[in-house]
Amino acid sequence: MRYLGLDLGSRTLGISISDDGGIIAQSLKIIRHNEEYQRLVQEVKEIVNDCKIEKIVLGFPKNMNNTVGPKGELSLEFKEMLEKEINVPVFLQDERLTTVSANNVLISGGVSRKKRKGVVDSLAATIILQTFLDKENRK
DSSP, X not given: XXXXXXXXXXXXXXXXXXXXXXXXXXXXXXXXXXXOXXXXXXXXXXXXXXXXXXXXXXXXXXXTTSOOOHXXXXXHHHHHHHHHHSSSOEEEEEOTTHHHHHHHHHHHTTOOHHHHHHHHHHHHHHHHHHHHHHHHHHO
């Protein structure tokens, strides 16, 4: 079973994908957007069809006190858009501190600030997806 991981940022959508067995997540790409969410949905739909994705995992940014803020609301709306357009279940995965973790991994790897900007959202999507896969595979 293949999964797609998504990290919806204010300017980019980080995308990761699992192996066929749904065990390992890896970065796929980043799509830049100008809040053109319908276009993003169509691009995700193409990836879902091309890669035979069976489940989508969308990062759900919650506040540290477990409340849902404006970015969380946006993720909920994007989830609804995906579900209406794509016939694949969409799961939410708490993404608190994933971007911080992704940046820390890149910094410890010696990646420059300029290069980090280009890959941090994709790596965050990978962390989101891997967290979900690990949870699923423990069941």
